[in-house]
Amino acid sequence: ASPPVMIAVDIGASSGRVIIGRLPAASGQAAGTLEMEVVHRFPNGVTEIDGSLHWDAEAIFAQVQAGLEAAGAVVRENGERVVSIGIDTWAVDYGLLDAEGELIAAPHAYRDARTDAVIERVHATVSPERLYAIGGMQFLPFNTVYQLAAEVDLAGKRALMIPDLLAYWLTGVERTEETNASTTALFDARAVAWSPEVFDAIDAPQLFAELIAPGESYGRLLPEVAAATGLDPAVEVVAVGSHDTASAVAAVPADDEDFAYVSSGTWSLVGLELDGPVLSQASRAANFTNERGVDGTIRYLQNVGGLWLLQESMRDWAGQGRGRELTHLLAGAAALPAGPVVDANSSEFIAPGGMAGRIRAAVEAAGGSLPAAPAEPGSGVDADQAATVRCIMDSLAAGYAASLRTAAELAGKRPAVVHIVGGGSQNSLLCQLTANATGLPVIAGPVEATAQGNLLVQARAAGLIEGGLTQLRAAIAVDPVRYEPQQ
Numbered sequence: 001a002s003p004p005v006m007i008a009v010d011i012g013a014s015s016g017r018v019i020i021g022r023l024p025a026a027s028g029q030a031a032g033t034l035e036m037e038v039v040h041r042f043p044n045g046v047t048e049i050d051g052s053l054h055w056d057a058e059a060i061f062a063q064v065q066a067g068l069e070a071a072g073a074v075v076r077e078n079g080e081r082v083v084s085i086g087i088d089t090w091a092v093d094y095g096l097l098d099a100e101g102e103l104i105a106a107p108h109a110y111r112d113a114r115t116d117a118v119i120e121r122v123h124a125t126v127s128p129e130r131l132y133a134i135g136g137m138q139f140l141p142f143n144t145v146y147q148l149a150a151e152v153d154l155a156g157k158r159a160l161m162i163p164d165l166l167a168y169w170l171t172g173v174e175r176t177e178e179t180n181a182s183t184t185a186l187f188d189a190r191a192v193a194w195s196p197e198v199f200d201a202i203d204a205p206q207l208f209a210e211l212i213a214p215g216e217s218y219g220r221l222l223p224e225v226a227a228a229t230g231l232d233p234a235v236e237v238v239a240v241g242s243h244d245t246a247s248a249v250a251a252v253p254a255d256d257e258d259f260a261y262v263s264s265g266t267w268s269l270v271g272l273e274l275d276g277p278v279l280s281q282a283s284r285a286a287n288f289t290n291e292r293g294v295d296g297t298i299r300y301l302q303n304v305g306g307l308w309l310l311q312e313s314m315r316d317w318a319g320q321g322r323g324r325e326l327t328h329l330l331a332g333a334a335a336l337p338a339g340p341v342v343d344a345n346s347s348e349f350i351a352p353g354g355m356a357g358r359i360r361a362a363v364e365a366a367g368g369s370l371p372a373a374p375a376e377p378g379s380g381v382d383a384d385q386a387a388t389v390r391c392i393m394d395s396l397a398a399g400y401a402a403s404l405r406t407a408a409e410l411a412g413k414r415p416a417v418v419h420i421v422g423g424g425s426q427n428s429l430l431c432q433l434t435a436n437a438t439g440l441p442v443i444a445g446p447v448e449a450t451a452q453g454n455l456l457v458q459a460r461a462a463g464l465i466e467g468g469l470t471q472l473r474a475a476i477a478v479d480p481v482r483y484e485p486q487q
């Protein structure tokens with residue numbers, strides 16, 4: 001029979017990719033190591049429509065289909081067989097469907113400021129304390145509960161989270177994947193079900209589809225999708241940890257020791273894997289979240305600003321005609337001593353635009369300073385750029401260390417190592433500074449943890465690997481780099 005393969009569709013805020021995954025059987029009982037082949041990459045980003053930020057979901061879907069077509073061609077050439085497709089993206093955002101099942105408008109993007117006007121109103125009907133006791137979500141201004149409260153008229157509409165919307169367009173089946181549902185703050189963390197109380201509080205109908213857990217199938221490809229992509233209509237779309245962070249945490253290459261993790265991309269998601277939620281008011285005060293992970297685990301974590309601060313600073317500099325390569329900026333920053341830090345968790349850094357200036361303002365507001373931008377930019381990394389990047393790296397490492405200390409206290413755990421996965425795992429300055437700030441060894445990699453977590457859940461659904469997260473993690477492809485804390 002032709003060898004089975006899985007396809008991961010993994011879409012982040014700044015890029016997406018479609019990846020073929022193969023899990024060759026090893027000798028004996030254990031599964032082999034996952035192999036990945038990227039067949040399609042595309043840029044992603046928010047689109048501004050009438051002054052607010054949106055995702056062009058239809059353009060994203062066109063890229064998904066292009067990627068599936070490319071994957072199909074490779075698979076046919078190799079004489080392989082696609083068993084399933086799994087989709088993950090960022091969380092909290094959704095598309096609204098009308099009575100005919102048509103997308104009504106481009107979904108709002110979470111960095112849009114529209115919820116500012118409704119947060120107080122929501123808290124007047126359901127207190128932050130009560131919200132936390134039900135859902136255990138950290139307060140973020142873009143939580144789905146506030147976004148829905150900002151909608152004008154929800155009567156007769158249905159909502160699908162972004163990965164579920166893409167799955168719906170592939171299969172015609174409407175479901176809400178559980179790890180993503182858990183990020184909405186409309187979800188009961190203990191009951192693992194929607195919370196009627198929270199929907200009532202914001203006066204919204206319960207407009208989401210029935211839940212689906214990672215490993216379950218949405219259904220088969222629609223005939224028109226099979227025709228457009230050249231894939232077999234028998235291919236199933238399987239739910240994975242459709243919240244990208246859930247898939248990333250599933251692919252933290254941990255063995256049995258107590259570990260902490262940082263899923264480091266546009267955001268840094270910093271925390272612990274737990275068996276059950278921590279819904280105490282102390283946990284609320286510290287703003288920790290209890291998102292669901294693969295296999296019913298709890299991702300007890302906090303959002304730290306992340307490489308967004310760096311990406312946006314680089315965008316600023318490019319706009320000023322002094323764009324610099326990332327490697328040069330990081331080398332410039334690494335050559336400097338530790339400098340001032342900002343609070344990378346602060347909501348003042350959520351919105352796009354003017355980031356380098358906002359970081360400078362935050363440093364100055366705290367009584368520090370950064371070198372002035374030169375009147376005549378040099379050809380290499382300027383002093384202000386190196387100092388700003390150094391500030392971002394020191395701030396992220398300090399933020400990681402503070403979050404991990406608090407998480408450990410609140411959850412009563414003592415992690416022995418910190419795993420950094422995602423793009424930030426390639427940033428050796430950030431990894432070393434994190435080891436220094438936490439006083440713990442850092443194990444860096446894999447870079448593509450999210451896609452690996454996505455593929456391994458599919459592989460298990462297809463019967464290619466058995467067991468729980470420990471067994472899945474043993475199949476992760478990674479050559480981790482270890483950083484010991486230094487003075």
Ligand code: LFR
Pocket residue numbers: 012013089090091092093110243244245265266267269303
């Ligand atoms: C990371 C992420 C975070 C979530 C943020 C917004 O990509 O999914 O986990 O808090 O994006 O959805």
